Amino acid sequence: MLDIKAVRQDPQGTSEALATRGFSFDVEHFTALDARRRQADIDSQGLLAQRKSASKKIGILVGEGKSVDDAKAEVSETLEKISTQIDALTEQAKQAQNELEELLLSTPNIPAQDVPTGASESDNIEVLRWGEPKTFEFPVRDHVELGEKLQQLDGETAGKITGARFTVMYGDLARLHRALVQFMLNLHTQEHGYLEVYVPYIVNRESLIGTGQLPKFEEDLFKLSGDQGLYLSPTAEVPVTNIARDRIFEDSELGDSGIGFACHTPCFRSEAGSYGRDTRGMIRQHQFEKVELVRLARARQSDEALEQLTGHAEAVLQLLDLPYRKVVLCTGDLGFSATKTYDLEVWLPAQETYREISSCSSCGDYQARRMQARWRNPATGKPELMHTINGSGLAVGRTLVAIMENYQNVDGSITVPSVLKPYMGGVYEIGA
Secondary structure, eight states: OOOHHHHHOHHHHHHHHHHEEEEEEHHHHHHHHHHHHHHHHHHHHHHHHHHHHHHHHEEEEEEHOOOOOHHHHHHHHHHHHHHHHHHHHHHHHHHHHHHHHHHHTSSSHHHHHHHOSSSEEEEEEEEEEEEEEOOOOSOOOHHHHHHHTOOEHHHHHHHHTOOOOEEEEOOOHHHHHHHHHHHHHIIIIIOOEEEOOOOOSSSHHHHHHHHTTTTGGGGSSOSSSSSOOOOEEEEEEHHHGGTTEEEEEEEEHHTTTTTTEEEEEEEEETTTTOTSOOOTTTTTTEEEEHHHHHHHHOGGGGHHHHHHHHHHHHHHHHHHTEEEEEEEGGGGGGGGGGEEEEEEEEEETTTTTTEEEEEEEEOHHHHHHHEEEEEETTTTTTTEEEEEEEEEEEEEEHHHHHHHHTTTTTTEEEEEGGGGGGGGTOOEEEEE
């Protein structure tokens, strides 16, 4: 959530910054709501002063010789009238404050100053390209054709069990999927210093508000039936970041570069608005798995933490020897809570293009303000909002797709990347 003090100081500047990402911020509506709330507070303070003065009159009347009961009776009508007015103003202020909060909860983050201005993904800027796409001397198969030829990837059975956009995997392909999870977790915890965490796969409404999925993107979520307000988690970013909700970390807990969490979870998304896109195979599914990275850092460490986290996600691709490119998203392509994002896009030979496999984002203090995630600054002794950074390290299904297509052989078999061989129990080539 944006800092309301900063919005008050420069509402027009806020509107102009948000316009670069295609969001229309109604300055007049915000200003009117804020003025209404302030006026109600001012009027309440005036009435409180009147009530205090009226209460003092009781003592004056008693001093003039009236009984306490008579004195109270004389002022009671005035006090009741003032109390009724105060109650009404308090309700007005509360309603205006609620409307302000709803407005700000539905307002995205402001792009960082170094984010390129643009309207869509076509305006994103490539900042790095790693590895050379392999040249094949045979017709390239996509991952669906490869998986079906191996009889280890089965969308038809998944459709029978559940519906469209689900997949069943068998045998060595399922094992390779599992190997990727283990490899990523070991890399991030043993080499990159993240603390592995296990979290619930079901989250409540407060958690989704904290990271910004609600209230704006409810149609993208799978909500559980009943009145408990529970949802299937769309990404581990939600439960892992909410570890810090309503918490104040001591400076000693953050170390030199903040706290880093690594977590493997399934993710569940309705993919609202994406019907007809990537319906074939495992690129866009309702259920998929990720190894998520989350960093909680002091404000001064935020930029460096984003670069480090992105580098850790890149390390997975480099160790798997998968060609990829790194792009910085323009203002119009940023996610709701992000102030800056790098996308990593892996090369898929069958599509002859790069496809997103990880988004690494800094959210500044936007999520922390919604969650009240803070740390205590020892220099002042006061709590300050943390900065949150998150990214996939990596999306497991898409990584599997990239391996299948980049490591395919002429006979349809798939060579296991060297770094994954220790996890495969002696299977070095699937389908050989």
